[in-house]
Amino acid sequence: MANICMDTVVFYAAGDGQEKGLAALRQAIADCYPVWTSVDDSMLCRIFEQNNIPTDGISLRSNVVDASLEDGHITLFCDSAWSPMYEAYSRLAEHFNVSFELQAEESGCGIYINTDINGTYLPTQYKVYLSERPEDGSLDALFDAAGNDTDFYFDSDKNLLQWFEECGAITAATLEELKEHLDKGCVFIHEFVNPY
Numbered sequence: 001m002a003n004i005c006m007d008t009v010v011f012y013a014a015g016d017g018q019e020k021g022l023a024a025l026r027q028a029i030a031d032c033y034p035v036w037t038s039v040d041d042s043m044l045c046r047i048f049e050q051n052n053i054p055t056d057g058i059s060l061r062s063n064v065v066d067a068s069l070e071d072g073h074i075t076l077f078c079d080s081a082w083s084p085m086y087e088a089y090s091r092l093a094e095h096f097n098v099s100f101e102l103q104a105e106e107s108g109c110g111i112y113i114n115t116d117i118n119g120t121y122l123p124t125q126y127k128v129y130l131s132e133r134p135e136d137g138s139l140d141a142l143f144d145a146a147g148n149d150t151d152f153y154f155d156s157d158k159n160l161l162q163w164f165e166e167c168g169a170i171t172a173a174t175l176e177e178l179k180e181h182l183d184k185g186c187v188f189i190h191e192f193v194n195p196y
Helices: 015-031 045-050 086-096 139-148 157-168 177-181
Strands: 002-012 062-068 073-081 099-106 111-114 124-128 151-154 188-189
Touching: 002 015, 002 086, 015 045, 015 062, 015 073, 015 086, 045 086, 086 099, 124 139, 124 157, 139 157, 151 157, 157 177, 177 188
Parallel strands: none
Antiparallel strands: 002 073, 002 099, 062 073, 099 111, 124 151, 124 188
């Protein structure tokens, strides 16, 4: 694949009427993507083919990397080409009569999506990416605290601001104020949004 969009999709029963569909989807995923499935057998199209789900008008250039079949909800981790396979996940949810939430990230295309506005299953709201240490030493404390990590995820403004204060000695009351203290070429803050 070209640029990889990392999709995390959570399917769940929003009401009693969807429990049967969730059980059927859980079984379909277990049948299509058993543990230790090879990359060649992990294509998203497989579940559509094996369950006779129409694929007209949707892209399926995605692989199921992992699946969690927990009670109460199902999580698929997929690597998709360029952008999230929102229409495909929507078609799956419709076929099995379940609800779903999607978190997708493809930094090369500026895609930071999270449809779970209540944070019930996918609470991430922000990603901080540490690109390179400024030569003037202004962010040494932050980069030292980060070690070799470059990607950090936060579920609220409060946690984001607290992390910068504790790790970088940067105190700010708002996200906008925080951005004024950062070298925009060295530290990037991305907000996950719901475009659907």
